[in-house]
Structure formats: C-alpha cells, structure tokens
Amino acid sequence: MIERTPELMDERLNHAPCGYISLTHEGTIADVNQTFLDKMKYTRADLLDKHMESLMSTANKLIFHSYFFPFINLNGHVDELFLSLKDASGQSVPYLLSGKIFQNDSLELTDCILLPMGKRIEYEQELRSAKKQIEQAYWEKDQALAKLEQIHREIEQKQAELIQMNTILVELSTTDKLTGLKNRRYFQEKLEEQIALFHKTLQPFSLCILDIDHFKKVNDTYGHQTGDQVLEQLARILKAHARSEDIAARYGGEEFVLILPGTDGPESRSIAEHLRQIVAESSWITGSLTVSVGIATYTAEETDATILKKADQALYTSKLNGRNRVTHIVEIPE
Incomplete structure (x- = not known):
C-alpha cells in the first residue's frame, strides 16, 4: 500500500476544476481529489486501494486493458x-482521461486527469496519430529493432481491435431504427443501473418481456413489410401507455x-x-x-441474467397456456 503524504495531493490539486486520480503500477487507486469524489458521489474510503476497473462496465474494462496499459507503459x-x-x-458518467507516469527512485505512479467527454471522432484521430508516432519511434530505435517489431505487431493488433470497437460504438445509437424505441444495448445499460440502484436503496423494480403471438404467421401471410408495420x-402503443419513468425497448425480433x-x-x-x-x-x-407477457420482479439474489431468464420463463408459460395472457414468475409452481 502507498504511504500517503501531503505532497501527493496538495490543497489546490484537491479542488482543481477537473478530476484527478493517481494509480499504482497495478492499476489500484492510490489517491483521488475531492473534485472527482464530489462529482461521482463517492467518499475517499470508497475508492482508495480499489482497482480502477471497479468503476467500469465490461466494455470499458476491455478498452482500458487493450489500450491504456500497453500505451502508457510504452510511451x-x-x-x-x-x-x-x-x-x-x-x-x-463519460470522461476523457489523460495520464502520465511519474517516477522517482522509490515511487512509480500514473497521474490521470479526468475531463468532460470530447468528440469521439477526435479520440480516434488521436489514436491514429499516436500509432504513426509509435511506428516512427520503432524505426529510430535500430538497436532494439527485433524486440520492438514484436511489440509493434501486438500493439497494432490491439489498436485495430480498439478502432473497430470504437467505430461500432460511434455508429450505434440508443434507438431502434424500425420502431423508434430504445434498443437492446440501451436496455442492458438501464437494467444494470436499476440493479445498482436496488442494491443501494432497495427500491423494487420489475421486468416484462412482451412477445407478439403468432408473429411468424403474420410475416408468412401478409409479408415482412406488414410485419414491420x-x-x-x-411500439407506439408501448410509448403511449407506458408510464413516464418506465423504460421500453425492442429486445429483438418481435x-x-x-x-x-x-x-x-x-x-x-x-x-x-x-x-x-x-x-x-x-x-x-x-x-x-x-x-x-412474462414478468419477474428483482430480488437481492438476482442478477441481470437471472431476472431475464425468469421473465423469459414466465413468457414461455404464457405461451404454453394459450397465449394472450400475462404470467408473473411467482405464479409458476416450483
């Protein structure tokens, strides 16, 4: 554990107009300023000695692993x-992170500044520019050419994967093109947020899955254009009759x-x-x-996967019992 002294975080940096986090070589949080704590509503004890990835979703962990660590260790x-x-x-909460390694005889930390999100395309351009600089640096380091070429291939592969992922993220919206409802990606993010809120406040929430009965027959009889209509x-019915706080989305197909x-x-x-x-x-x-319709209500033992599975099981029961009906998972005998 890093010994924390006043020199690690003076008063001006503690209240700077941007977030500041100091990471160990392993990625754990060694220090954090009050600006970031206030913005994110954490206490210092919540974050110190926790890994930076504990603040991230699965997709952001992949970005952090495949880009941040290789790049900062190299440059x-x-x-x-x-x-x-x-x-x-x-x-x-979206951020732009800029980091730099600080090192002396007894200490190595990565100092990170966290600023409001910039345009995603600017980040991609910066990534391409950094890649060219790295390639140029490789050619200048002739004595370590063989080793650097191997590193270059590995990093280039990770960069290509990251650029591809970033392109997909830019193109994806939160809205289903056909129906105008939110899409599955947005639904999954909101489900994770509801779960986090439940574990903090114990506020209940329920999940419904609606499936159009005999939709294949609609397509087969009237055509896919009618099916889309x-x-x-x-979707319009769901928008019109759902409560303002409800989250309606197209999960897939019908x-x-x-x-x-x-x-x-x-x-x-x-x-x-x-x-x-x-x-x-x-x-x-x-x-x-x-x-x-199939319904499941979240409990402390649930996960995002289990509540979806239970709602789907309830939906299957509605179908099995003649369709055009609603079943809650608690109605199904164990």
Missing part, C-alpha cells in the same frame, strides 16, 4: 482516452421489454395486463393481434 503517457465510469448510484404500431422502476409483483402484473388488453382491443392491419 509514459496517454492523451484523451474516452471512458465511461460508474458513479456511486451506478450511473455512467405491426412492430411499429406495437420481443419487447419494459423495465418498471419502483414496481413490485402485483403492480407490475396490473400494468402488464392493462397493456395486454390495449393490444388485444386495438385495430390492426392484420385484423387482430395479441401479445403474451
């Missing part, structure tokens, strides 16, 4: 790395999901039943249409 610094860090409530109309914050089992079933009735009573281009 001694990193400029404008885009990351999203989780605050104390589990919300994602059906999906669009169902499946839709609803996160119902602050909602226990009986209330979630009432909401789902209301939506099912609206769908069944609406006018459709196909003449009639129904949905089946």
Whole structure:
C-alpha cells in the first residue's frame, strides 16, 4: 500500500476544476481529489486501494486493458482516452482521461486527469496519430529493432481491435431504427443501473418481456413489410401507455421489454395486463393481434441474467397456456 503524504495531493490539486486520480503500477487507486469524489458521489474510503476497473462496465474494462496499459507503459503517457465510469448510484458518467507516469527512485505512479467527454471522432484521430508516432519511434530505435517489431505487431493488433470497437460504438445509437424505441444495448445499460440502484436503496423494480403471438404467421401471410408495420404500431402503443419513468425497448425480433422502476409483483402484473388488453382491443392491419407477457420482479439474489431468464420463463408459460395472457414468475409452481 502507498504511504500517503501531503505532497501527493496538495490543497489546490484537491479542488482543481477537473478530476484527478493517481494509480499504482497495478492499476489500484492510490489517491483521488475531492473534485472527482464530489462529482461521482463517492467518499475517499470508497475508492482508495480499489482497482480502477471497479468503476467500469465490461466494455470499458476491455478498452482500458487493450489500450491504456500497453500505451502508457510504452510511451509514459496517454492523451484523451474516452471512458465511461460508474458513479456511486451506478450511473455512467463519460470522461476523457489523460495520464502520465511519474517516477522517482522509490515511487512509480500514473497521474490521470479526468475531463468532460470530447468528440469521439477526435479520440480516434488521436489514436491514429499516436500509432504513426509509435511506428516512427520503432524505426529510430535500430538497436532494439527485433524486440520492438514484436511489440509493434501486438500493439497494432490491439489498436485495430480498439478502432473497430470504437467505430461500432460511434455508429450505434440508443434507438431502434424500425420502431423508434430504445434498443437492446440501451436496455442492458438501464437494467444494470436499476440493479445498482436496488442494491443501494432497495427500491423494487420489475421486468416484462412482451412477445407478439403468432408473429411468424403474420410475416408468412401478409409479408415482412406488414410485419414491420405491426412492430411499429406495437411500439407506439408501448410509448403511449407506458408510464413516464418506465423504460421500453425492442429486445429483438418481435420481443419487447419494459423495465418498471419502483414496481413490485402485483403492480407490475396490473400494468402488464392493462397493456395486454390495449393490444388485444386495438385495430390492426392484420385484423387482430395479441401479445403474451412474462414478468419477474428483482430480488437481492438476482442478477441481470437471472431476472431475464425468469421473465423469459414466465413468457414461455404464457405461451404454453394459450397465449394472450400475462404470467408473473411467482405464479409458476416450483
């Protein structure tokens, strides 16, 4: 553990107009300024000696591993790395991270400045520029050419993977193009946030999966264009009748999901039943249409995977029992 002295964090740096984190060579947090703590609603004890990756989602951990550590160990610094860090409530906060290695005879730390997010394309351009500089540096270091060429190949592969990932992230939006609802990626992020909020406040929430009954028959009978119109109309119904705090998304194909914050089992079933009735009573281009619904309410023993699995199991039961019905997982005998 790093011995902390006043020299590591003076008063001006502690209240600087940007976040500051000091990392050990292994990536654990050696020190952090008050500006970052206030922004992210942590205490100093929450973060000290924790690994930096404890603040990141899986995707950001991959970026941190594949770019930050190799680059800073090779060059001694990193400029404008885009990351999203989780605050104390589990919300994602975007940052641009710039870091530099500080080293003396007895100490090696990586000092990181955290600034508000810049344009993603600027980060990609900086990455390409850094790659050219590294390549030029390799050619200038003739005595270590063989070893550096091997490092170059490894880093270039990681950079290519990171650029590809970054391009995908830039192109992806949070909205499903066909229906105008939020997409699966956005739903997954919000589900993780609801789970984090639950473990902090014990506020309940429920998850519904809605599936259009006999949707394959719609496509086979009327064509995929009509099928798309059906999906669009169902999305409009969900938008119009979901509560303002609910999160509606297209999960894939003819499946839709609803996160119902602050909602226990009986209330979630009432909401789902209301939506099912609206769908069944609406006018459709196909003449009639129904949905089946499965529900699960989050408990302390759940994970994002298990609550999805339970809601899907409840949906399957609704289908098995004749469709056009709502089933909560607690209704299924063990």
